[in-house]
Amino acid sequence: MTNNKKRVMVAMSGGVDSAVAAALLQKDGYEVIGGTMCFSTAGGSASGGSLFDEEAADNRKRPSCCGISGIEDARKTANTLGIKHYVFSFGTVLEDKVIKNFCSEYLAGRTPNPCVKCNQFLKFNLLLRKARELSCDYLATGHYVKLCYNRLKHKYLLKKAKDSQKDQSYFLYAIKKEVLPYLIFPLGKYTKEEVRRLARNFNLPVSDKPGSQEICFIPNDDYRSFISGRIGKEIVPGALIHIDGRVIGKHQGIPFYTIGQRRALGGGYAAPLYVVKIDAKKNVIVLGGQKDTCAQGLIADNLNFLMGLPLKKIIAIGAKIRYNHREVKSRLIPINKDSVRIEFSLPQRAVTPGQSVVFYQKDTVLGGGIIRESIN
Amino acid sequence: MERIYLDYAATTPVDPEVLRAMQPYFTDIFGNASSIHSFGQEARKGMEAARETLASFLGAKAEEVVFTSGGTESNNAVIFGVANALKNKGNHIITSSIEHHAVLEPCKFLEKQGYKVTYLKVDKTGLVDPADVKKAITKETILITVMHANNEIGSIEPIEEISKIAKENGVYMHTDAVQTVGHIPINVTNLGIDMLSLSAHKFYGPKGVGAFYIKKGTKFSPYLRGGDQERGRRASTSNVAGIVGLGKAVELCGKKLEEEVKIHSELRDFLIKEISEKIPECCLNGHAERRLPNNVNFSFSYIEGESILLNLDLLGIAASTGSACTSSSLSPSHVLLAIGLSHEIAHGSLRLTLGRFSRKTDAGYLLEHLPKIVDKLRRMSPLYEPK
Numbered sequence A: 001m002t003n004n005k006k007r008v009m010v011a012m013s014g015g016v017d018s019a020v021a022a023a024l025l026q027k028d029g030y031e032v033i034g035g036t037m038c039f040s041t042a043g044g045s046a047s048g049g050s051l052f053d054e055e056a057a058d059n060r061k062r063p064s065c066c067g068i069s070g071i072e073d074a075r076k077t078a079n080t081l082g083i084k085h086y087v088f089s090f091g092t093v094l095e096d097k098v099i100k101n102f103c104s105e106y107l108a109g110r111t112p113n114p115c116v117k118c119n120q121f122l123k124f125n126l127l128l129r130k131a132r133e134l135s136c137d138y139l140a141t142g143h144y145v146k147l148c149y150n151r152l153k154h155k156y157l158l159k160k161a162k163d164s165q166k167d168q169s170y171f172l173y174a175i176k177k178e179v180l181p182y183l184i185f186p187l188g189k190y191t192k193e194e195v196r197r198l199a200r201n202f203n204l205p206v207s208d209k210p211g212s213q214e215i216c217f218i219p220n221d222d223y224r225s226f227i228s229g230r231i232g233k234e235i236v237p238g239a240l241i242h243i244d245g246r247v248i249g250k251h252q253g254i255p256f257y258t259i260g261q262r263r264a265l266g267g268g269y270a271a272p273l274y275v276v277k278i279d280a281k282k283n284v285i286v287l288g289g290q291k292d293t294c295a296q297g298l299i300a301d302n303l304n305f306l307m308g309l310p311l312k313k314i315i316a317i318g319a320k321i322r323y324n325h326r327e328v329k330s331r332l333i334p335i336n337k338d339s340v341r342i343e344f345s346l347p348q349r350a351v352t353p354g355q356s357v358v359f360y361q362k363d364t365v366l367g368g369g370i371i372r373e374s375i376n
Numbered sequence B: 001m002e003r004i005y006l007d008y009a010a011t012t013p014v015d016p017e018v019l020r021a022m023q024p025y026f027t028d029i030f031g032n033a034s035s036i037h038s039f040g041q042e043a044r045k046g047m048e049a050a051r052e053t054l055a056s057f058l059g060a061k062a063e064e065v066v067f068t069s070g071g072t073e074s075n076n077a078v079i080f081g082v083a084n085a086l087k088n089k090g091n092h093i094i095t096s097s098i099e100h101h102a103v104l105e106p107c108k109f110l111e112k113q114g115y116k117v118t119y120l121k122v123d124k125t126g127l128v129d130p131a132d133v134k135k136a137i138t139k140e141t142i143l144i145t146v147m148h149a150n151n152e153i154g155s156i157e158p159i160e161e162i163s164k165i166a167k168e169n170g171v172y173m174h175t176d177a178v179q180t181v182g183h184i185p186i187n188v189t190n191l192g193i194d195m196l197s198l199s200a201h202k203f204y205g206p207k208g209v210g211a212f213y214i215k216k217g218t219k220f221s222p223y224l225r226g227g228d229q230e231r232g233r234r235a236s237t238s239n240v241a242g243i244v245g246l247g248k249a250v251e252l253c254g255k256k257l258e259e260e261v262k263i264h265s266e267l268r269d270f271l272i273k274e275i276s277e278k279i280p281e282c283c284l285n286g287h288a289e290r291r292l293p294n295n296v297n298f299s300f301s302y303i304e305g306e307s308i309l310l311n312l313d314l315l316g317i318a319a320s321t322g323s324a325c326t327s328s329s330l331s332p333s334h335v336l337l338a339i340g341l342s343h344e345i346a347h348g349s350l351r352l353t354l355g356r357f358s359r360k361t362d363a364g365y366l367l368e369h370l371p372k373i374v375d376k377l378r379r380m381s382p383l384y385e386p387k
Helices: A016-027 A054-060 A067-081 A091-107 A114-133 A177-182 A192-201 A223-234 B016-025 B038-058 B071-085 B101-112 B130-136 B159-168 B240-278 B305-314 B334-338 B343-347 B360-380
Strands: A007-011 A031-038 A084-089 A138-140 A145-150 A155-160 A238-242 A247-251 A274-279 A284-288 A294-305 A315-320 A328-336 A339-349 A356-361 A364-375 B065-068 B092-096 B116-120 B141-145 B172-176 B195-199 B210-214 B282-284 B295-300 B349-353
Touching: A007 A016, A007 A114, A016 A031, A016 A067, A016 A138, A016 A192, A031 A067, A031 A114, A067 A084, A084 A114, A084 B305, A091 A114, A091 A223, A114 A138, A114 A177, A114 B305, A114 B360, A155 A177, A247 A284, A315 A339, A339 A364, B016 B240, B038 B065, B038 B210, B038 B240, B065 B071, B071 B101, B071 B141, B071 B172, B071 B195, B071 B210, B092 B101, B101 B116, B116 B130, B130 B159, B141 B159, B159 B172, B240 B282, B240 B295, B240 B360, B295 B305, B305 B349, B305 B360, B334 B343, B343 B349
Parallel strands: A007 A031, A007 A138, A031 A084, A238 A284, B092 B116, B092 B141, B141 B172, B172 B195
Antiparallel strands: A145 A155, A155 A364, A238 A247, A274 A284, A294 A339, A294 A364, A315 A328, A315 A356, A328 A339, A356 A364, B065 B210, B195 B210, B282 B295, B295 B349
16 A cells, blocks of 8 residues: 555445545544445345335434445445445344344334444454455444543443444443454543534535434334334234233234333223233233333343453442443342353332343453343 | 556546547537537537447447437336336246346336336356257247457357347347446447447446447337437436547447456456466466456465455455445355355456556566465455465
């Protein structure tokens, strides 16, 4: 190469955050390449290619972070910055590693975090490999999270973002610690407001674009229709049972419910009722009062640690049991190599099997796992 | 940074002479070619001259040339046009499994409407066996459409032999010649075809203009309706500047064809030889001799063609993994699968296509970097074990 600049690929979704990440790195003197993951799972016909399919076209509306409009926005940003931009078709891998799991988890009565899986298998694995193939020194994303290097311990620490409202460290606990040295998160030290201001100052074409909290492969933010369309045949209605044992109604199918849910349960109950348990084997949904949704702790498995912890002794942690959860002081008790027991200092509402629990010490992500069951 | 273009099969630059010929038709000679007044007549004159040029280049009559918006439209117009016109005669179409999507997709669409389509297999060099065509013909067959040369692997199909079979059975014969017009000699009579599609931007003309040849008397139902242009066979205000550009491009190809075939073949063979020697575990796709003079297509084991392509792009070299239209898709090319490559090997393919402005130094620059890129990617590949 003719220059000595460090080369970085920025994962550009088409949104404001990744656009600002790219602009910041360019300003810092990196040679920036944009990389956009394309998840179009349409086409796949024998002839290959993602071709227009009249019947499927209407069902293919996707939110702003993905799909065609996301790719075009990312391209626009890349053109504004004058950087190269490549689109990678990851539809098949998304299907194999994320969507199949998404459906089977719901069918098993659990509530999955597809973004955790995407980060684990696609963004910080496959896309990182693409970046390395293109001789990039780093992969950067627009996640609100900090990556710090501890010189004494020679360790990379993943930490919460400055903007605690936007902090996305919850979604990143499952990536392999070996990839941390190849990552940059330029937005960790900014608030969302500051990022919007930066976007305007950089004159980025996406500065006014609304943010997206939706799951990118679910059209219209309607996971129920998505699941029905995919595995409708396997979904069987069953009984709604009160925690005291009475049958009080009928449920539409296990995947349509999540722990703590109150809406769409039918009305006419004396006191508000919530989903407290989903039993996929018996095909029943158990309802109870608000206090019945509370748990003292949980068992988690599918663990990943970003710090090379010896999982032998009990440690004090902060546990976050879903993205919008206010973390709770807890004790982490190792059970075996791949499961732990978490005991909360205060009972927590709606501990949801399938969701991730992430372990923190102060601002640092220790690791996390997938909630298997709650403990009362 | 160097910028080297080795993707002439995707598109070509407009030749400066073509551009000069077109320019007056945007401003001075701007008339509607269908208008009666002098403005219209001037435009008409330029357009008809282009028609004459193209017709004589193809060995056809001027009235047998219909201008369109490009290769895709030509293929669509011919396939739908014949299917519709002959729907009372039969409902069977024969094509090959390695056609461009602009042929395959109209055929698939017709299948949904009740037509039957036979997709002929090809051998491992990408050639259709004329005997298979013969076997596939039924009483219902109304059209055979086989491409003149494949856009990905460059194999030149035995069109003359297939046409002969078509004629013996009273079936129309069409060929998609988008990759061959301007690149190898073409004569519609020698080819024995009834219809042929072509596109100007593949031979140094502008994008957005093409044509099809349709032999006089061929039954055809127009695709675009709403005007008398092109003798009612393709309504729409004539793209005069584009058509004039197409004509000029054809004229230049006529003059340069012989020389360019020689130059490109030599450069192609040089690239094939050097790549085969410099890079282990690679194989040439397509036929060794029956091959477009400008086409080089290799598969490299253990790695993805897309990764090679992007690495080349970062060095300023433009190449392709397949046809430009599907290169954003990671499904392996249907052409490479049809010639019997495994998914893995098909993923590892790279197409280099030469053209009028290619130089030996371009090949040198490529050869300096390609082996290093392949080596780097292989070292990163989980599939590769160094020998």
